[in-house]
Amino acid sequence: MGWHIKPKIAYILDKSLDDGISREEAETLIRMDLHSKETYALMETADRFSRQTFGLKGENHLHIGVNLEPCPLNCRFCSLTKEAGIFTEKIEFDYQQILAWSMEAQAAGADGLNLMTTGTYPFKRLLELGSRLKQELTLPLVANTRDITHAEGEQLLEAGFVGAYHAVRLGEGRDTPLKKEKRIRTIQVFNDVGLKWMNCVEPVGPEHTPEELVELMFLAREYHATYSGVMRRVNFPGSPMEKYGMITEFEMARLVAVSRLVMGRVPKAHCTHEPHTASMTAGANLFFPEKGSSPRDDQADTGKGRARDINECRRLHWETGWDPGLPSNCF
Ligand code: SF4
DSSP states (O other): OTTOOOHHHHHHHHHHHHHOOOHHHHHHHHHSOTTSHHHHHHHHHHHHHHHHHHTTBOEEEEEEEOEEOOBTTOOTTOTTBTTTOSOOSOEEOOHHHHHHHHHHHHHTTOOEEEEEOOTTSOHHHHHHHHHHHHHHOOSOEEEEOSOOOHHHHHHHHHHTEEEEEOOOOTTTTTTSSSOHHHHHHHHHHHHHHTOEEEEEEEEEOTTOOHHHHHHHHHHHHHTTOSEEEEEEOOOOTTOTTGGGOOOOHHHHHHHHHHHHHHHTTSOSBOBEESOOSGGGGTTOOEEOOEEEOOTTOSSSSGGGTTOOOHHHHHHHHHHTTOBTTSOOSOO
């Protein structure tokens, strides 16, 4: 009898694939002991669900941080801020460098290209960059930038972007100067104009409550995110969040599994960041190899710092039984 899991948890997991789970049930799953039979059963359920619905496709979307600057918005978890004091000058990676990174990833089998800019980067320059890259690449383009209007959403489409990454971050309005409502309005803009909305529950730290996490998981479901997994906060040296510590990859895998069950049949993929194996056996199938600036690094080009490249991401896919060579489900 010792092998049985608690009936209440068995009930939630059994019905999850057909009927979904409630907010209360999601919170219950997050609160379970990490190294319990119930948590392993949760991860197995989410993993099985993803393998059934994503057809064993392992996705890799290259993420390029186009510029860095001492960002005046000073989000407390970000290494690119003025307050962090790590970067003192503006750097913009030049077009040829961005193209070379993109071509390399495309040749290695990447499925998409996310272009990230800091909070005050000129929107027009992002449009120009997208249009130029569009001429030379077959990779679908995803923008990751500030809040936008409907007119700006149309401009992204005209420039060749097919999607946009945008998250209401954990602690939005508390650890950032931005308003949650405005972030959600931008997500509605994507849905209105026909840009695919990409999301992640991020950046997770040990101090976030199950209620906060579950609220953002359900936001992703309600607004039909193309994908919405989990990214943990990485504390850069001297980060004001260092006092809270960081969650482990295994804790992240538990949250990846809960968010997978919350998302149900809505998403086309399920992401985790930074790349690691545990979440790939708990419902995730999408990695972001990285180049250029990163809000988690103290190196200007994270490709020379903490980032994993596409070949390493593909290796992690193979190690966990996903096939990065299959066609993408996201675009
Ligand atoms: S997360 Fe973005 S907006 Fe916030 S400080 Fe970093 S670069 Fe600026």
